[in-house]
Amino acid sequence: MRCLLIYDIPDDRVRTRIADFCLDYGLDRIQYSAFVGELSSNHQEELMLKIQQRLGNAAGKVELFPICRQDWRSRLSIEQSGPAVDGKEPGSGRR
Amino acid sequence: MRCLLIYDIPDDRVRTRIADFCLDYGLDRIQYSAFVGELSSNHQEELMLKIQQRLGNAAGKVELFPICRQDWRSRLSIEQSGPAVDGKEPGSGRR
Incomplete structure (x- = not known):
């Protein structure tokens, strides 16, 4: 099942290590402290x-x-x- | 319906303003850049x-x-x- 993992972790080293765990489990980083991917409940x-x-x-x-x-x-x-570089409009909407 | 809103916004002023929007719409801040609450799809x-x-x-x-x-x-x-102050164990598990 797809899941979303988000975190607030002040300590840089701990945060980095936990980000690595998420990547190790095959999750994709979608934001600075947010990961998404398919994981069984186990x-x-x-x-x-x-x-x-x-x-x-x-x-x-x-x-x-x-x-x-x-x-x-x-x-x-x-x-x-950020500010359009080549005149392209910023994108938005359901994905 | 309950929803979760997360964001990565580099600009401090824009980020603060958008956090205010989330609070204005009755969402609760659950992490630095994550809010949860009940909102209709409209x-x-x-x-x-x-x-x-x-x-x-x-x-x-x-x-x-x-x-x-x-x-x-x-x-x-x-x-x-953070480090237990009064000997209490840090909490975890399904909530």
């Missing part, structure tokens, strides 16, 4: 356990949301890379 | 339109995910405020 729990262990007692907030196909289809997004 | 589109207008041609990535009840119930989360 792998979701396994990843969160690994993150918990790596966090130790460091500060951090990590949330993993399963996202069903219907919800995924209804998502809305805006993505702009 | 209000979801209205909010994203407002965000798009405020972004103008500034750089930014904004994603809004509807989250159905079933998915919400299956979410996993870790929340720790």
